[in-house]
Amino acid sequence: MKNVLDKLNWRYATKVFDNSKKVSKEDLNILLDAARLSASSYGLQxxxxxxxxxxxxxxxxxxxSWNQSQITDASxxxxxxxxxxxxxxxxxxxxDNIIETRGVTKKDVEGYSQMMKGALLGLPDEQKKSWTSDQTYIALGNLMTIAAEMEIDTCPMEGFDKAQYNEILGLNDKNLNxxxxLAVGYRADNDETQNYPKVRYSKKQIITHI
Ligand SMILES: Cc1cc2nc3c(=O)[nH]c(=O)nc-3n(C[C@H](O)[C@H](O)[C@H](O)COP(=O)(O)O)c2cc1C
Incomplete structure (x- = not known):
C-alpha cells in the first residue's frame, strides 16, 4: 500500500489520456461524492x-480549450x-436543508441565517463571483487527491474560454459560470510528462514556522 505522499508524487497533471481505458461508473460516483463532501464557506455550496x-x-x-486533447480523451x-x-x-x-437534515427548527437557525445574509448579500457582484468561484477549487483539490488515492489520473484545467463554455453548456440561463x-481518466503510456520530476519549492522556501 503506497503512502499518501507516494500517491501525491504519483499524480501529475496528465497531458495525454489513454482513450481506450475508461474509469468505471462506480469510481466516478466515488469521485462525485468526494466533490459533494467538500467543505465550503458557511457550508453554502x-x-x-x-x-x-x-x-x-x-x-x-x-x-x-486551446485544442487541449485531455478535453476529449479523458474518460x-x-x-x-x-x-x-x-x-x-x-x-x-x-x-431549509439544515432544518431537514438535522431536525432543528427555523428559529434555531435564524441567527445563523441572518449572519450569513449580513455578510454576503451586500457584497459587490465581482466579489460574489470570485468568492463562489473560490469554493469550486476546494472541490477541485479533493477530486484530484481522492482520484490519486484511487490511482485515477486527472488534469486540472483553467486553459479554456469561460464565455464559450458558458455558451456551449447553456450556463448563463442557469446563473452558472x-x-x-477537471479531466478524469487514465494516463497514456507515452505521456512523457509522467516521468518529469516534480518542480516544487523546498519546505524551507515556502513554509515558515512561527
Ligand atoms: C487551477 C489549475 C489550472 C491548470 N490548467 C491547466 C491547463 O489548462 N492545461 C494543462 O495541461 N495543465 C493545467 N494545469 C496543470 C499545472 O500546470 C500543473 O498542475 C503544475 O505544473 C504542477 O504539475 P503537477 O500537477 O504535474 O505536479 C493547471 C493546474 C491547476 C491547479
Whole structure:
C-alpha cells in the first residue's frame, strides 16, 4: 500500500489520456461524492458540477480549450461551475436543508441565517463571483487527491474560454459560470510528462514556522 505522499508524487497533471481505458461508473460516483463532501464557506455550496461525456459537446469544448486533447480523451470531463451571483435564496435553501437534515427548527437557525445574509448579500457582484468561484477549487483539490488515492489520473484545467463554455453548456440561463475543469481518466503510456520530476519549492522556501 503506497503512502499518501507516494500517491501525491504519483499524480501529475496528465497531458495525454489513454482513450481506450475508461474509469468505471462506480469510481466516478466515488469521485462525485468526494466533490459533494467538500467543505465550503458557511457550508453554502454555491456551485454545480457537470459530468460531460457527450462526444459532440466535448469536441466543441476542446475548441474552446486551446485544442487541449485531455478535453476529449479523458474518460470524463468535469466542469465545476460557480454561481456568479446570488440572493437570499442561496442562504434560505441551505437553511431549509439544515432544518431537514438535522431536525432543528427555523428559529434555531435564524441567527445563523441572518449572519450569513449580513455578510454576503451586500457584497459587490465581482466579489460574489470570485468568492463562489473560490469554493469550486476546494472541490477541485479533493477530486484530484481522492482520484490519486484511487490511482485515477486527472488534469486540472483553467486553459479554456469561460464565455464559450458558458455558451456551449447553456450556463448563463442557469446563473452558472464555468470556473474550473477537471479531466478524469487514465494516463497514456507515452505521456512523457509522467516521468518529469516534480518542480516544487523546498519546505524551507515556502513554509515558515512561527
Ligand atoms: C487551477 C489549475 C489550472 C491548470 N490548467 C491547466 C491547463 O489548462 N492545461 C494543462 O495541461 N495543465 C493545467 N494545469 C496543470 C499545472 O500546470 C500543473 O498542475 C503544475 O505544473 C504542477 O504539475 P503537477 O500537477 O504535474 O505536479 C493547471 C493546474 C491547476 C491547479
Amino acid at each position: 454555491p456551485y454545480h458540477f457537470f459530468v460531460i461525456e457527450d462526444s459532440e459537446v466535448r469536441s466543441k469544448l476542446r475548441k474552446a 470524463y470531463l468535469l466542469v465545476l461551475a460557480n454561481k456568479p451571483t446570488f440572493d437570499d435564496s442561496l442562504v434560505d435553501n441551505y437553511i 464555468a470556473s474550473v475543469v
